[in-house]
Amino acid sequence: MKIATLLSSMALFLLFSVFLIACSSEAPADPAAPAAAAPAAPAVASSGTAPAAPAKGSAPAAPSAPAKPAPAAAALPAPNPLATGGQQTSSAAAPQTTIKLQPASTASTAPSGTLRTAETSVAFPGTVPRDTPCGTQNVSHHYGVYETPKYWGIGEAVIVPNLTTAWSYDDSATVLTMDLKKGVQFHNDWGEMTSADWKWSHDSMISDGSIHSNIFISKARVQEVKPVGDYSVEFHLDIPNIFFINSQMDGPGGCGSLEIVSKNRIDTLGEEAAHLDLSGGTGPFKFVEWTAGDKVIVEAVPDHHRKTSSYQRIEAYEIKETATQMAALLTKQVDVAIAPPTSVDKIKDNGLVLQKMNGGGYNRLYPQGKFCMEETLDGTVVDPYPRPAYDPSIPWVGDCEDPASLEKARLVRWAVSMSLDRQSIVDNILNGYARPAGPAEMMGVTYEKYYQDKWAVPYDPDKARQYLKDAGHAGGFDAVVHVTTGYNPSEIEMGEAIAQMMIAIGIDTSIEVLTYKGYRPSVVARES
Known part of the structure; x- marks a missing residue:
C-alpha cells in the first residue's frame, strides 16, 4: 500500500519561502531577472569581472565535437563525462557531454559582470518542444533563454x-x-x-x-x-x-509552458540537430555553453525586447548537496545559492545578503491509486481503464462501483490530512520561513490575493482517529510514503515528520526516498 509525497515546486501541503543568499561583493545596479517566464528576484551580487560580450552574429552551426571542460574550482564537482543531463528521447540523439556556441566578434558595452550560481541540477537544455521534459524546460526558463507568452x-x-x-x-x-x-x-x-x-x-x-x-x-x-x-x-x-x-x-514556473521556438531554425538545421544546438530563444540571455553534470553558461542579449540585463554573464554550477553549496558560497566560489530555511539564522552573520522570495514552492502529500473515471470531465475516454495501479483494497482508494466503499476511502483521506500538524512543520523544520498552504494552484501573489481561511485543513488527530474508525480501520493499516528529492533541501526531514504524524493516529507508516526523475515515469503511466 502506498501514499506518495512529491516534495516539488507545486503542491498542496506547505508553502515555503525560497532564499537567495549571496556574497556581499559589489554588484551592478538593477540587474534584470535571469528568469524569462516571470521576473525573478534581482540578483544581488557578482564577481565584478566583465568578460567580452558576444555580439550579434550569424546562426551557429550544429555543435561540434565535445570540448574539454575547464578545470572546476576545488569545492565544485568535476564534470561527469557519463552524464547526459537526464535527457532521454526516442527521436533525438543523446547530447554530447559539452556543447558550446562560438562567440561572435564585436563586444557590447551595456551589461557587465559575471554572476555565479549554485544549482542542484543543470539538465540538458534541448530546444525542440516535443523532446523537452520538465528539467530541460526549467533550465531554459530559469536562465532566461526561453520565454512564456x-x-x-x-x-x-x-x-x-x-x-x-x-x-x-x-x-x-x-x-x-x-x-x-x-x-x-x-x-x-x-x-x-x-x-x-x-x-x-x-x-x-x-x-x-x-x-x-x-x-x-x-x-x-x-x-x-x-x-x-x-x-x-x-x-x-x-x-x-x-x-x-x-x-x-504561462505555465508553472516554466515547466509545462508553451515555448516559442524558431521554425526557421528547425527547418534549416533539422529537428535532431536543432535539439542539440543551443542557439535560438527570445529571452534576455542566450546559451553559451552546457556541460553535463557540471555547468551551464548564458550571456546577456543586448537591447532585449523586455529588459536588458545588467549582468553580462551567468555561470550556473551543478552542486547537488546543500552543504557543499553553502561551502562554495562562503568561500566565494559562487555568488548566489538557495539557502535551506534551517540554515538562514546561521548564515546571517557571515557577510551574506539574504533575499526572501514569497511563494518559493509547495510541498504536497497526495494519495495514489484512485482511478475511478472511465472518462474525464471533458469527455475524453480513459484508456486503459482501469489504470494499472488501481487497487480497491487500498484504504484510501475504495471500490469504484461501491458508493459505501468510496465514502470510507474519503474518510481515510481526510484522516491522513487532519493528522498533519502543518504549523509544527513550519515552526520546527522550516524555521518559521513558510506557511501552511491552500489550494495547490495558489502560489505567490495569487495566494496573497485570493486565499480564504475556510480552505485550511485543521490539525485534529482525535477526529482523524474517529474517521479511521468510521471507515473500518480502527486498528490502522500499513502505508509507505514516497519522498521524492531534488527541489527542497528539507524534503526528507519533512517526510519523516509526516510519517510520525500518521503513525500517531494508528497508520503504520514508513518512508522511501526516491529521485523525482526516477519516480515520475511510473506516476505518469499510472503504475504507482
Whole structure:
C-alpha cells in the first residue's frame, strides 16, 4: 500500500519561502531577472569581472565535437563525462557531454559582470518542444533563454504580457486569439518571431511521441492553431476549457509552458540537430555553453525586447548537496545559492545578503491509486481503464462501483490530512520561513490575493482517529510514503515528520526516498 509525497515546486501541503543568499561583493545596479517566464528576484551580487560580450552574429552551426571542460574550482564537482543531463528521447540523439556556441566578434558595452550560481541540477537544455521534459524546460526558463507568452507579476496578482500584447476569446469561448508582440528577435539571427513559429511550436509539443510535460489539455482540446497574418494566432478548442490559457501560456514556473521556438531554425538545421544546438530563444540571455553534470553558461542579449540585463554573464554550477553549496558560497566560489530555511539564522552573520522570495514552492502529500473515471470531465475516454495501479483494497482508494466503499476511502483521506500538524512543520523544520498552504494552484501573489481561511485543513488527530474508525480501520493499516528529492533541501526531514504524524493516529507508516526523475515515469503511466 502506498501514499506518495512529491516534495516539488507545486503542491498542496506547505508553502515555503525560497532564499537567495549571496556574497556581499559589489554588484551592478538593477540587474534584470535571469528568469524569462516571470521576473525573478534581482540578483544581488557578482564577481565584478566583465568578460567580452558576444555580439550579434550569424546562426551557429550544429555543435561540434565535445570540448574539454575547464578545470572546476576545488569545492565544485568535476564534470561527469557519463552524464547526459537526464535527457532521454526516442527521436533525438543523446547530447554530447559539452556543447558550446562560438562567440561572435564585436563586444557590447551595456551589461557587465559575471554572476555565479549554485544549482542542484543543470539538465540538458534541448530546444525542440516535443523532446523537452520538465528539467530541460526549467533550465531554459530559469536562465532566461526561453520565454512564456505571459507571466504572473511578482508584486501583485496581475497577468503581464510578454511575447503577446493582448488576447481574447470569442463568444463561444472556443477560439483564443493571441496578438503577438512585434520585433521580438530569436537569438543568433534566426529572425523575428511570427505566428508561424507559434503554430510550429504548439504542433511539435503535442505531436505523437512527445515527452513535453504539459501537453495534455492542448492534445485533448486544441483542434487547430491558425496563424492570422504574421502577428496574430488563433487556438481553436473543441469545447471551452477554463484552464487552457493559464496552463499553456504561462505555465508553472516554466515547466509545462508553451515555448516559442524558431521554425526557421528547425527547418534549416533539422529537428535532431536543432535539439542539440543551443542557439535560438527570445529571452534576455542566450546559451553559451552546457556541460553535463557540471555547468551551464548564458550571456546577456543586448537591447532585449523586455529588459536588458545588467549582468553580462551567468555561470550556473551543478552542486547537488546543500552543504557543499553553502561551502562554495562562503568561500566565494559562487555568488548566489538557495539557502535551506534551517540554515538562514546561521548564515546571517557571515557577510551574506539574504533575499526572501514569497511563494518559493509547495510541498504536497497526495494519495495514489484512485482511478475511478472511465472518462474525464471533458469527455475524453480513459484508456486503459482501469489504470494499472488501481487497487480497491487500498484504504484510501475504495471500490469504484461501491458508493459505501468510496465514502470510507474519503474518510481515510481526510484522516491522513487532519493528522498533519502543518504549523509544527513550519515552526520546527522550516524555521518559521513558510506557511501552511491552500489550494495547490495558489502560489505567490495569487495566494496573497485570493486565499480564504475556510480552505485550511485543521490539525485534529482525535477526529482523524474517529474517521479511521468510521471507515473500518480502527486498528490502522500499513502505508509507505514516497519522498521524492531534488527541489527542497528539507524534503526528507519533512517526510519523516509526516510519517510520525500518521503513525500517531494508528497508520503504520514508513518512508522511501526516491529521485523525482526516477519516480515520475511510473506516476505518469499510472503504475504507482
